[in-house]
Amino acid sequence: MHNAPTGRLRPSAKRFVGEYSIILITLLMIAISTALKGWTFLSLSNFINIVRSNAVVGTIAFGMSLVIISGNIDLSVGAQMVAVASVTLTVVEGVANPVLGAILGVLTAVGLSCTLSLITGIIVTKGRVPSFIVTLGMQYIYRSILVYSLNGGGTTTKNAAYMAISNHALFGWLPMMIVYFFAMAYLFYYISKHTKLGRHIYAVGSNEKATRLSGIKTDRIKILAFVLLGFTIGIAAVVESSRMGSINSTSSGISYELNAIAMAVIGGVAMEGGKGKLSSTMFGAFIFGLINNILTLIGMNTKLVNAVKGAIIIFAVLVQRKSKER
């Protein structure tokens, strides 16, 4: 409630901390890590490792951010990714020419994933079923069909061209996985901030009724947000399955959806929709990776790592809410 609407904002120091809190938190964590491990922490190869181990989930987090901002959520991304990767690897293995196989694989991944997300989007909007429920159901469906058809095992490929997608290093030292991650970060940042679609996604998430009454086809916007997420899942499927040349129906993609949501939320995306910056999601991914790093460094029991992660997620959101309050 604003009792004295004056059209003004509060003092700039507080605002600065609020706006850039995510970067400050990232720097803080890097400082903690450096204190723990020493200057060797601040090496390029270490950072590359941290980003690379979170690149796949991080990519999905960008798409997830848009879906959450639009007022929905998707709990099936991990399972969808594995399903898409399985089909992709099958295609890749089935084509004699390695390069052609790799290309067809990528096209299959993106095409299939986008189509699956399109279907999800249509059920949510036209069927008027909450996305939480729809995607919860789809997660069970995907996973179950996968485990059934692959008998709990996986799919593999020896296609070198396909495996080069994730394993190639630019200029000899820059892993392509990093490049994909930053490319997606930029693409989604651009969509969210500079395109009409991005603006509409924020509007729908903030107030669907008002957006509809502004003459905007809100169902279409929500579906497009899902399709964009589908795109990131397709890319993630390729990157993940090309790394080892394999994907497993029981062990791959576990908790990817929750981790993607965590990255988005740490980055400031609000569960109620309408709020959040894609650039911050990127930092959310860094922080997520740094948490893992720090906990390993201090020798925390791997079984307790998730407990700490959970506490940090809650803390990160608390800090953001406080700094946004007037």
Next chain:
Amino acid sequence: MPERALQMTGIVKTYGGVPVLQNVDLSVERGEIHALLGENGAGKTTLMNILGGVVSMDRGAIELFGEKASIHSPADAQALGIAFIHQELNVVNDLTVYENMFLGAELTRFGQLDVRRMCKLTQEVFDRMNVSIDPRQMMSQLETSYKQIVEIAKSLLREARIIIMDEPTTSLTQREIEKVFSIMRNLTREGGATILFISHKLGEVVEFCDAYTVLRNGEKVAEGRILQPDGSKISQTDIARMMVGRDVLGVKVYEEREIGEELLSVENLSVKGAVNDVSFTLRKGEVVGITGLLGDGKEQLVGCLFGDIPKQSGRVALSGRPVDIRHPAQGRRKGIGFLPSNRKENAIIKDFSVKHNITIVTLDELCRGTTISKKRERAAAEEARDRLSIKVQNIDNPITSLSGGNQQKAVLSKWLRARPKVMILSNPTQGVDVGAKNEIYAQIMELAKGGIGVIITSGEAQEISRICDRALVMYHGSLQGELSREELTEENIMILSTGGALT
């Protein structure tokens, strides 16, 4: 001599360096219905929030019935017998009426909820108020006006000594308002309650209140009794002048202008359960008002024209060509603009800045391909701001930092940018103070002078008679009658609204 019900003295409140209340005094006698008046931002809500324990004052003293009172939380206020009925409904839709009535003060018997007694007591209150509401009904099923009545009943139940009502009638129609006021009268006469009443509707204030205090820019500028020594009531014009510091009500807003050819033709339009066989036309440059009481169907009628509500039967034509509009996106493409009522739920995108709210309808024009041109967007928003004189320091500020009147101007400007041929405004001055009302009326006149056909829906007969060329009065979904400008009086509107006929 009985003590005053309420004496607030020297109240000071500052928000981050900005003085919101400067040395304000407020005296309310027992059993009074006391109106607290002032433009948006004058400090009325802040003053009441202090009394209600929602915010704390920086300096000052509060005395209740002669005793010093220390109020630091809503619980403190409630314990002292102060009930605060807020502007926005504070009801829980997913609970029943009696559950809402006893929220936080539930009755138990041997550790279990005593539903029977709660329902009985609730029913008793409703009987006293002469309203028929089923205590076991779900809150969500009640009309907004009834929800408001339940809130008032709640304060009765808690035997509040002082009831603060912050614009309780904005979503009520004339009939319901009269009912609320007769209940208020009973509360003060028989119940011994004292009522503090914040409202922008000066007609209500003059008709129903006993005394008034006027705030302007955080200071008390006037107080007095509605009934003057000579037996007459103070005029709305005088009150408005005290609120704004200049003459506002007497200002003539209606202007003659050229009325052009037929723009919109509606034939036998019906909307399921709400509108029954309505026909009318709208011409270029005309301002047509649609009014009526609760349940008249005017909201559904215009919602259907815009494409938000499905049409059951009938024909609509724009500039002679038949149209079938099924979605607001289509309505916009066909050249219709729509400013919905209840802007907080329906028109304002609260997480957006003023600038982004202004450009949301017309982003297409500001794009190069898929990319939004930030430069063009800023220029467009600034132009809109200047055109409508929206008071805002920086258009990148959140829309929620604007006052009600300026917010309304912002959402109006988002549609003006689309250059509609037909502009529908639902309750255009809802929650807008007298000063800003005139500015919005002037804007409406500008639109009409520019050749746009304007449809206004409003429950305020005074508003309709001030700016409309013609008025359509609806009754239970049907068009009860049409009034030309000469026939446009509040009395005629009331006759038709209640199902009567003009002689």
